[in-house]
Amino acid sequence: MTKLSVNINKIATLRNSRGGDVPNVVQVAKDVEKFGGEGITVHPRPDERHIRYQDVRDLKPVVTTEFNIEGNPIKKFIDLVLEAKPAQVTLVPDAEEAITSNSGWDTLKNRDFLKEVISEFKRNNIRTSIFVDPDLKMVEGAVETGADRIELYTEDYATQYAIGNKNAVKPYVECAELASKLGLGVNAGHDLSLKNIQFFKQNVPGLLEVSIGHALIAEALYDGLKPVIEQYLKLLKTP
Numbered sequence: 060m061t062k063l064s065v066n067i068n069k070i071a072t073l074r075n076s077r078g079g080d081v082p083n084v085v086q087v088a089k090d091v092e093k094f095g096g097e098g099i100t101v102h103p104r105p106d107e108r109h110i111r112y113q114d115v116r117d118l119k120p121v122v123t124t125e126f127n128i129e130g131n132p133i134k135k136f137i138d139l140v141l142e143a144k145p146a147q148v149t150l151v152p153d154a155e156e157a158i159t160s161n162s163g164w165d166t167l168k169n170r171d172f173l174k175e176v177i178s179e180f181k182r183n184n185i186r187t188s189i190f191v192d193p194d195l196k197m198v199e200g201a202v203e204t205g206a207d208r209i210e211l212y213t214e215d216y217a218t219q220y221a222i223g224n225k226n227a228v229k230p231y232v233e234c235a236e237l238a239s240k241l242g243l244g245v246n247a248g249h250d251l252s253l254k255n256i257q258f259f260k261q262n263v264p265g266l267l268e269v270s271i272g273h274a275l276i277a278e279a280l281y282d283g284l285k286p287v288i289e290q291y292l293k294l295l296k297t298p
């Protein structure tokens with residue numbers, strides 16, 4: 060069954076825009092879980108533009124589903140994750156100044172670095188996932204890093220699906236099939252939405268988790284957080 064992990068970065072964006080504590084990130088995480096969310100994802104970026112390192116510390120004791128912390132494994136990120144000990148860490152290679160995550164890892168060129176970082180997290184009983192483009196060679200490389208899972212970077216799928224190109228799901232199907240054959244779990248995320256999630260889920264085999272944030276929060280502005288989460292769960296659970 061594919062789990063829905065709600066990325067609450069944009070709740071922190073709204074909170075930070077006024078400098079106070081409204082909306083409260085911890086309360087929203089609790090409510091997301093109450094509404095059926097099966098995980099909480101956060102991406103504390105080095106400039107703390109939205110989720111702050113302190114948010115991670117505040118969330119850890121209250122998240123009762125799966126806590127997934129995403130980020131580029133710079134030293135302070137690694138230290139934060141080892142302190143928080145979430146269910147999962149997802150390693151993302153984005154540059155500090157990037158407006159959002161914009162590429163997957165080159166698992167071949169970064170194999171030794173990723174192996175070292177991943178082994179540290181695994182020694183601390185934290186499941187490891189690495190963000191990769193839907194490229195068979197990158198999936199093969201991911202195995203060599205010792206990662207438990209890959210997270211397929213779905214921006215290209217979302218962009219193509221929006222203009223009617225459903226064939227864009229094909230690389231993701233092939234990568235998911237290969238990952239499963241190689242013993243890697245399969246997650247997915249970035250730009251997934253109510254419009255494109257069901258086709259992706261129906262076609263990509265063995266999808267364990269989707270992490271969705273930007274579109275979900277934008278959709279919730281119109282329909283409300285609880286109804287939107289319930290819509291995602293319905294779409295994910297419908298065979």
Ligand SMILES: CC(=O)[C@@H](O)[C@H](O)COP(=O)(O)O
Nearest residue numbers: 068102129151159160248249
């Ligand atoms: C890796 C990924 O695509 C997302 O998890 C990322 O967290 C989005 O970051 P922003 O919310 O800063 O766009």
Ligand SMILES: NCC(=O)COP(=O)(O)O
Nearest residue numbers: 066248249250270272273
């Ligand atoms: N890993 C993807 C994620 O957590 C959320 O990405 P997006 O839905 O905000 O694009």
